Amino acid sequence: MNSQPDVVVVGGGHNGLVCAAYLAKGGRKVVVVEKRPLLGGAAVSEEIYPGFTYSSCSYVVSLLRPWIFRDLELARHGLQILPLDCTFTPHDEGAGIARWGDSAKTREEVSRFSLRDAENLPRFGNSMVALSRFVKGMIDGPAPDPGALSPSGLMDLARAGDKLRSLDPEDAERLAGMMTMSAADFLGEWFESEAILAPMSVSGIIGTFLGVRSPGTAYVLLHHYMGEVDGVHRAWGLAKGGMGSVSESIASAAREAGVEIRTSAGVEKILVENGRTKGVVLENGDEISASLVVSGVDPHRTFFGLVGEENVDSEYASGIRSFRMRGSSGKVNLALDGLPEFACRPGNGAHLRGDITIAPSFEYLETAYQDAKDGRWSKSPFLDIVIPSLTDPSVAPPGKHVMSCFVQYAPYALREGADAWPSQREAFGDAVVQVLERYMPGISSLILHRHVLTPWDLEKEYGLTEGNIFHGELGLDQLAFLRPVPGWARWKTPVKGLWMCASGTHPGGGVMGASGGLAAREILAEGAAL
Numbered sequence: 464m465n466s467q468p469d470v471v472v473v474g475g476g477h478n479g480l481v482c483a484a485y486l487a488k489g490g491r492k493v494v495v496v497e498k499r500p501l502l503g504g505a506a507v508s509e510e511i512y513p514g515f516t517y518s519s520c521s522y523v524v525s526l527l528r529p530w531i532f533r534d535l536e537l538a539r540h541g542l543q544i545l546p547l548d549c550t551f552t553p554h555d556e557g558a559g560i561a562r563w564g565d566s567a568k569t570r571e572e573v574s575r576f577s578l579r580d581a582e583n584l585p586r587f588g589n590s591m592v593a594l595s596r597f598v599k600g601m602i603d604g605p606a607p608d609p610g611a612l613s614p615s616g617l618m619d620l621a622r623a624g625d626k627l628r629s630l631d632p633e634d635a636e637r638l639a640g641m642m643t644m645s646a647a648d649f650l651g652e653w654f655e656s657e658a659i660l661a662p663m664s665v666s667g668i669i670g671t672f673l674g675v676r677s678p679g680t681a682y683v684l685l686h687h688y689m690g691e692v693d694g695v696h697r698a699w700g701l702a703k704g705g706m707g708s709v710s711e712s713i714a715s716a717a718r719e720a721g722v723e724i725r726t727s728a729g730v731e732k733i734l735v736e737n738g739r740t741k742g743v744v745l746e747n748g749d750e751i752s753a754s755l756v757v758s759g760v761d762p763h764r765t766f767f768g769l770v771g772e773e774n775v776d777s778e779y780a781s782g783i784r785s786f787r788m789r790g791s792s793g794k795v796n797l798a799l800d801g802l803p804e805f806a807c808r809p810g811n812g813a814h815l816r817g818d819i820t821i822a823p824s825f826e827y828l829e830t831a832y833q834d835a836k837d838g839r840w841s842k843s844p845f846l847d848i849v850i851p852s853l854t855d856p857s858v859a860p861p862g863k864h865v866m867s868c869f870v871q872y873a874p875y876a877l878r879e880g881a882d883a884w885p886s887q888r889e890a891f892g893d894a895v896v897q898v899l900e901r902y903m904p905g906i907s908s909l910i911l912h913r914h915v916l917t918p919w920d921l922e923k924e925y926g927l928t929e930g931n932i933f934h935g936e937l938g939l940d941q942l943a944f945l946r947p948v949p950g951w952a953r954w955k956t957p958v959k960g961l962w963m964c965a966s967g968t969h970p971g972g973g974v975m976g977a978s979g980g981l982a983a984r985e986i987l988a989e990g991a992a993l
């Protein structure tokens with residue numbers, strides 16, 4: 464692009480790329496500037512050790528909005544999602560418990576623990592589908608704001624009211640309860656066996672600084688139930704080639720639409736003059752002028768790092784300051800010399816191909832949370848594991864494997880301070896391997912390489928403030944019309960010409976693309992940068 468662009472998008476995470484693609488399709492000249500040499504942000508594939516491709520941060524796809532998949536023709540741009548069929552939780556005794564795509568098989572497994580729970584599963588599933596359909600409507604458009612008096616705001620509210628009325632009264636009551644209940648209590652209304660309850664409840668805590676018994680986590684659980692793969696509700700999948708394929712396919716669609724993408728091009732400053740943005744200055748000193756800047760980085764980094772607090776309305780700045788980031792998770796990626804086996808379910812069965820959850824009991828999960836509250840990483844953390852090379856052999860050499868372990872709790876703010884993390888990184892990695900060893904004896908001897916990411920690394924390397932994986936907690940007070948600041952949920956900011964499009968905006972975190980796509984729609988609808 465030789466002439467001046469209309470729009471500069473800061474950050475080539477998947478949301479920045481989605482936003483850029485839609486804006487270019489809408490006739491704008493767009494440049495994306497990404498700090499890292501690789502695109503994708505937290506949706507990235509990295510070959511850190513030759514032959515092994517890690518999905519370094521995010522690892523499963525489910526929430527990616529189907530309309531973005533279609534509009535940007537991501538399949539034509541190379542994206543293939545390989546479904547995962549199972550969630551397996553190992554136990555110290557017995558055979559553990561697996562939940563399968565096949566409901567008859569799941570029923571059989573669950574009945575070993577409770578006949579009543581097995582009978583309740585289909586009713587629970589139907590209710591969650593109805594509730595998540597309702598919420599899904601909210602994540603595919605602007606958040607209805609009860610305080611909005613504009614015609615479009617009132618229309619959004621009216622549409623939400625209609626949807627709520629269409630819910631079965633029991634489900635509507637349940638939805639209201641979910642707003643304040645804990646994941647454990649909500650699930651406890653359906654199930655009695657802890658073998659089912661504990662692994663199911665972890666969807667309520669992923670990425671939050673909350674425990675399964677903390678109020679509000681029932682809603683986070685619902686957020687994770689909204690996914691679909693190929694139209695199958697609640698399905699999760701792996702991106703062939705790793706999560707970077709999601710971002711690369713979006714980047715390819717963006718380039719085709721005319722977007723210029725620059726990597727190793729970190730932004731030092733978003734230029735603001737008299738309350739209006741003028742463009743950006745890169746870390747190498749280059750200046751790019753544009754009448755519109757869209758920030759694809761998190762709200763804290765945008766305003767306190769790039770814009771400068773002196774350029775922001777003080778009320779808005781204090782809203783952003785109190786927007787909670789508080790990272791609570793880390794990641795351990797392993798390159799393995801062969802396949803590990805579970806002591807409780809030996810062999811290389813289909814349970815290894817799914818999502819593996821180390822969440823044996825509420826006590827285990829709550830003890831791990833208590834560690835975080837005390838400013839320590841937990842020695843026995845909740846782990847969410849996948850072995851992508853079993854489903855997608857392209858990510859490891861023949862006979863070898865990659866294993867991705869999402870780890871919680873790992874508080875950003877250690878008692879000794881966040882900067883103590885580098886000296887504790889390897890001990891944290893050792894603790895994760897010890898937990899794996901408890902359930903998969905002998906796995907240590909299979910480890911060829913280990914890549915440990917603490918919340919400090921997520922901040923320093925991937926640009927996630929305080930290592931928060933969602934650019935801000937998914938608490939009820941930080942969602943919908945409150946995200947990131949009440950009254951400013953429609954991607955606009957008080958700085959004229961500056962918009963936001965990443966996970967810190969409605970509808971929030973996860974590899975959804977929704978923030979980027981909806982921000983672009985709003986910018987185009989306003990006729991901005993024409």
Ligand SMILES: Cc1cc2nc3c(=O)[nH]c(=O)nc-3n(C[C@H](O)[C@H](O)[C@H](O)COP(=O)(O)OP(=O)(O)OC[C@H]3O[C@@H](n4cnc5c(N)ncnc54)[C@H](O)[C@@H]3O)c2cc1C
Binds near residue numbers: 505964
């Ligand atoms: C460990 C981990 C596990 C996760 N697991 C999952 C999962 O399995 N499934 C799921 O759906 N979600 C998961 N998530 C959440 C999901 O990955 C994120 O919510 C999502 O990828 C964020 O996308 P984004 O585009 O909004 O922001 P980001 O991906 O954070 O993109 C922001 C981009 O801006 C760049 N940047 C920062 N500063 C600058 C600057 N000054 N100049 C230029 N560029 C800059 C960054 O390098 C980055 O590329 C996980 C996240 C993490 C960290």
